[in-house]
Amino acid sequence: MASNGAYRNGGSQRGSFKADRPPHAGSNLRTSSFKARPSIRRSTSGSFGSNANKDGDGVPGRVRVAVRLRPRNGEEQVADADFADCVELQPELKRLKLRKNNWDSDTYEFDEVLTESASQKRVYEVVAKPVVESVLDGYNGTVMAYGQTGTGKTFTLGRLGDEDTANRGIMVRAMEDILSDVSPETDSVSVSYLQLYMETLQDLLDPANDNIPFVEDPKTGDVSVPGATVVEIRNQSSFLELLRLGEAHRFAANTKLNTESSRSHAILMVHVKRSVVREDVLSGEEGEPLELGRPFRPVIRKSKLVVVDLAGSERIHKSGSEGHLLDEAKSINLSLSALGKCINALAENSAHVPIRDSKLTRLLRDSFGGSARTSLIVTIGPSPRHRGETSSTILFGQRAMKVENMLKIKEEFDYKSLSRKLEVQVDKLIAENERQQKAFEDEIEKIHLEAQNRISEAERNFGDALEKESKKCQLDYMETVKKLEEKLVLNQPKIHNDDSICSKSSGQGGFISAAEEVEVKKMLENEVNLRKAAEEEVNRLRHQLELYREPNVGEESDIVKLTKVLEDEARQKKKLEEEVIILQSQLLQLTLEAEQMRKCLDRSGADNGFPAYDTPMSPFRHSQPKETRSGHKPQVATLFEQVGLQKILSLLDSEDANARIHAVKVLANLAAEESNQKRIVEAGGLISLLMLLRSYEDETVRRVAAGAIANLAMNEANQERIMAEGGISLLSLTANAAEDPQTLRMVAGAIANLCGNEKLQSKLRSEGGLKALLGMVRCGHPDVLSQVARGVANFAKCESRAASHETNNGRSLLIEDGALPWIIQNANNEVAPIRRHIELALCHIAQHEINAKEMIRGGALWELIRISRDCSREDIRNLARRTLTSSPVFRSEMRRLRIEF
Numbered sequence: 078m079a080s081n082g083a084y085r086n087g088g089s090q091r092g093s094f095k096a097d098r099p100p101h102a103g104s105n106l107r108t109s110s111f112k113a114r115p116s117i118r119r120s121t122s123g124s125f126g127s128n129a130n131k132d133g134d135g136v137p138g139r140v141r142v143a144v145r146l147r148p149r150n151g152e153e154q155v156a157d158a159d160f161a162d163c164v165e166l167q168p169e170l171k172r173l174k175l176r177k178n179n180w181d182s183d184t185y186e187f188d189e190v191l192t193e194s195a196s197q198k199r200v201y202e203v204v205a206k207p208v209v210e211s212v213l214d215g216y217n218g219t220v221m222a223y224g225q226t227g228t229g230k231t232f233t234l235g236r237l238g239d240e241d242t243a244n245r246g247i248m249v250r251a252m253e254d255i256l257s258d259v260s261p262e263t264d265s266v267s268v269s270y271l272q273l274y275m276e277t278l279q280d281l282l283d284p285a286n287d288n289i290p291f292v293e294d295p296k297t298g299d300v301s302v303p304g305a306t307v308v309e310i311r312n313q314s315s316f317l318e319l320l321r322l323g324e325a326h327r328f329a330a331n332t333k334l335n336t337e338s339s340r341s342h343a344i345l346m347v348h349v350k351r352s353v354v355r356e357d358v359l360s361g362e363e364g365e366p367l368e369l370g371r372p373f374r375p376v377i378r379k380s381k382l383v384v385v386d387l388a389g390s391e392r393i394h395k396s397g398s399e400g401h402l403l404d405e406a407k408s409i410n411l412s413l414s415a416l417g418k419c420i421n422a423l424a425e426n427s428a429h430v431p432i433r434d435s436k437l438t439r440l441l442r443d444s445f446g447g448s449a450r451t452s453l454i455v456t457i458g459p460s461p462r463h464r465g466e467t468s469s470t471i472l473f474g475q476r477a478m479k480v481e482n483m484l485k486i487k488e489e490f491d492y493k494s495l496s497r498k499l500e501v502q503v504d505k506l507i508a509e510n511e512r513q514q515k516a517f518e519d520e521i522e523k524i525h526l527e528a529q530n531r532i533s534e535a536e537r538n539f540g541d542a543l544e545k546e547s548k549k550c551q552l553d554y555m556e557t558v559k560k561l562e563e564k565l566v567l568n569q570p571k572i573h574n575d576d577s578i579c580s581k582s583s584g585q586g587g588f589i590s591a592a593e594e595v596e597v598k599k600m601l602e603n604e605v606n607l608r609k610a611a612e613e614e615v616n617r618l619r620h621q622l623e624l625y626r627e628p629n630v631g632e633e634s635d636i637v638k639l640t641k642v643l644e645d646e647a648r649q650k651k652k653l654e655e656e657v658i659i660l661q662s663q664l665l666q667l668t669l670e671a672e673q674m675r676k677c678l679d680r681s682g683a684d685n686g687f688p689a690y691d692t693p694m695s696p697f698r699h700s701q702p703k704e705t706r707s708g709h710k711p712q713v714a715t716l717f718e719q720v721g722l723q724k725i726l727s728l729l730d731s732e733d734a735n736a737r738i739h740a741v742k743v744l745a746n747l748a749a750e751e752s753n754q755k756r757i758v759e760a761g762g763l764i765s766l767l768m769l770l771r772s773y774e775d776e777t778v779r780r781v782a783a784g785a786i787a788n789l790a791m792n793e794a795n796q797e798r799i800m801a802e803g804g805i806s807l808l809s810l811t812a813n814a815a816e817d818p819q820t821l822r823m824v825a826g827a828i829a830n831l832c833g834n835e836k837l838q839s840k841l842r843s844e845g846g847l848k849a850l851l852g853m854v855r856c857g858h859p860d861v862l863s864q865v866a867r868g869v870a871n872f873a874k875c876e877s878r879a880a881s882h883e884t885n886n887g888r889s890l891l892i893e894d895g896a897l898p899w900i901i902q903n904a905n906n907e908v909a910p911i912r913r914h915i916e917l918a919l920c921h922i923a924q925h926e927i928n929a930k931e932m933i934r935g936g937a938l939w940e941l942i943r944i945s946r947d948c949s950r951e952d953i954r955n956l957a958r959r960t961l962t963s964s965p966v967f968r969s970e971m972r973r974l975r976i977e978f
């Protein structure tokens with residue numbers, strides 16, 4: 078039933094959908110014939126969202142307007158049979174003539190003129206495709222249809238093409254192009270589908286969700302509808318299902334002019350999120366290692382395509398509306414006339430644009446005069462009976478052509494993607510390092526085994542040779558002995574027979590002839606020589622064996638080579654470890670930055686994060702030691718495991734400046750965790766950091782080192798250690814020399830922490846720490862002043878404690894060092910943390926009666942009275958009151974001044 082407020086029947090649209098693609102989809106998207114014309118000057122004051130272009134970095138883009146003529150319908154063919162059409166189109170000249178009467182007409186120029194025979198494909202290509210391309214490039218875009226009821230707005234935008242794919246409208250074709258251009262791995266596309274019906278915004282994808290509020294960002298002009306259903310689109314068929322669902326829920330009615338007249342403005346929002354790497358800071362290709370130190374900025378581009386099918390403008394008497402239909406018609410006309418007024422104001426550069434007159438104009442603030450690329454199609458009918466409405470539609474289009482937008486890309490830094498890439502890099506480097514280590518160990522093992530085998534074989538060979546030689550020597554020896562024995566036996570009878578000869582010749586009872594004696598001697602000599610030779614041979618072999626056991630020349634060169642490989646490997650390993658540290662630290666920094674941003678967002682601007690009095694200052698402090706939400710805690714822990722503290726400390730002396738800076742940053746981050754501090758100090762980290770203050774020229778290194786020292790100075794044991802290592806002199810030197818407020822803030826924070834230790838008071842002063850702290854007020858930066866004030870408050874508190882224990886009876890050292898005028902001057906400082914610390918310091922100084930007169934002379938009494946009355950902290954207020962009432966000097970001065978207290 079097409080009655081008041083009836084839902085449009087989606088039945089006719091249903092049926093099986095054939096997932097078809099136009100031939101151009103995914104091919105060349107940049108083929109628009111919708112050429113830009115010279116832009117029209119427009120002042121920024123005349124935009125729907127007047128703040129939208131304040132940044133001034135956009136690209137001018139005039140609203141493009143096309144006019145489309147609907148063919149005569151059945152009723153017109155009969156009723157207007159004797160009349161000519163009220164318009165004549167000259168598409169080649171992009172002109173339209175609107176007949177006034179038979180002999181006179183007005184001529185209008187448009188960006189495109191689409192005749193009654195223009196195909197849906199051509200309409201999409203000239204009207205919407207350039208906008209879709211812009212959206213894919215990261216700009217917001219709007220395509221909107223405006224025209225009298227029944228002139229073809231829904232036909233142009235919303236046709237699904239179920240019956241004939243050639244009839245697919247702009248919504249369907251736009252999504253086809255978007256899906257074919259985005260990458261499913263890195264990009265996402267999602268849609269919301271809404272209708273604005275009688276000034277309420279309703280969810281076409283969930284009709285129960287009616288009267289949804291929308292949020293306007295006054296700065297960017299962006300309008301978002303956080304309460305609307307958002308559906309991620311992965312393929313065309315799911316999108317078509319959503320369009321069918323939405324159409325079925327859209328308000329429609331049967332009016333005199335259109336049996337399926339839309340009674341609401343339909344708004345399709347397509348959100349496109351794309352990951353890109355900025356051209357100016359291009360990184361390596363996918364999988365290619367990132368070059369360290371080179372800027373790498375992946376960004377996410379978020380853009381939005383808004384397709385608006387306005388409800389038809391109508392003359393109420395012509396549409397025949399009455400009752401509820403009449404109310405609907407009035408509401409439609411009101412919102413359309415508000416839109417017209419805004420466009421008039423923009424076209425005329427008017428100072429005031431009545432954007433708040435209707436929800437429609439508020440919703441479209443980015444589309445007209447904002448940062449979106451906007452294309453408007455005005456639809457008209459041919460009938461001379463509706464010449465008035467056609468004329469006003471044409472004039473609407475003409476005025477819209479004068480509106481100029483300032484197109485802007487909206488992109489955000491893609492922390493997630495960078496973090497993911499860095500993690501992958503770190504994993505790769507670690508894996509590469511492990512792989513090389515393993516290959517190296519395997520190689521060593523192999524060479525060792527080979528050498529072992531060769532030595533064993535040589536030992537075996539020489540052993541055999543030795544054995545052989547010694548057997549041979551033995552055999553020769555035995556042989557010779559045997560020969561001698563045989564000779565002896567042969568000579569024996571001769572000796573017995575020739576006794577006399579023997580005794581004569583030898584004179585010692587011998588019977589051998591002289592010749593025989595010579596022969597025996599010779600044999601004996603031979604024997605001795607043989608034995609010697611055998612012994613020498615054995616020695617020579619032994620010696621050779623020894624030599625063999627030592628590396629020979631060939632082996633020696635192998636070992637030299639091996640040593641070189643070893644050294645190269647060690648160097649490579651060191652470099653990889655340095656790179657790992659740099660990447661880890663970059664990752665850590667990013668995680669911390671992302672975490673800080675998240676916290677800023679969470680806090681919604683209510684920043685009360687300044688550490689309370691007495692709370693040691695921690696410039697790199699992480700929010701909670703147990704925090705796991707950010708994920709950086711485990712990363713810090715893994716740094717210890719993967720790289721090792723000693724390695725990080727050794728990198729502080731690295732030849733590579735980049736590695737040095739990263740190492741000190743990593744150390745500072747580690748020092749921010751209380752659980753790491755003991756290990757850092759024990760491993761010599763505190764001394765290394767102090768050395769950096771002394772020796773290092775680089776401001777970043779000094780700043781980060783001072784920050785790390787400030788963190789370590791949070792606990793008492795470390796405070797004493799810092800003093801013992803001469804840290805206060807180094808901090809004082811840095812305080813006097815540095816100019817950078819952030820370095821001074823860190824140094825002041827470190828000294829302020831030391832000021833809170835009662836035992837160190839006099840040493841701190843005698844070594845110049847107090848003077849250095851007070852000297853830093855020259856910088857004037859509130860962050861530095863706040864740390865100085867905290868140090869002063871800590872110092873004064875320790876003094877007042879000592880006075881109450883009667884371990885100190887002298888005047889305050891702060892007064893001695895001339896700090897009182899500064900303290901009084903800043904007691905009512907407009908920066909809350911400075912004020913609060915100074916108020917406390919004054920109360921503590923005033924607690925010791927000996928300081929009272931000097932304080933009165935300096936004007937501190939008035940500040941103390943103010944604090945006792947106005948201080949926002951109750952404990953400080955009470956402390957001031959107690960101090961004033963318990964001090965006889967202050968009491969008598971107040972009496973003298975007749976101050977009631």
Ligand SMILES: Nc1ncnc2c1ncn2[C@@H]1O[C@H](COP(=O)(O)OP(=O)(O)OP(=O)(O)O)[C@@H](O)[C@H]1O
Nearest residue numbers: 147148226227228229230231232335338339388389
């Ligand atoms: N270019 C065209 N070619 C053929 N038929 C068309 C064309 N434009 C519109 N029509 C037909 O005209 C009728 C009215 O069109 P449509 O519903 O799109 O108008 P509308 O402007 O959206 O109206 P309303 O504002 O009342 O919703 C429909 O039957 C549609 O099929």
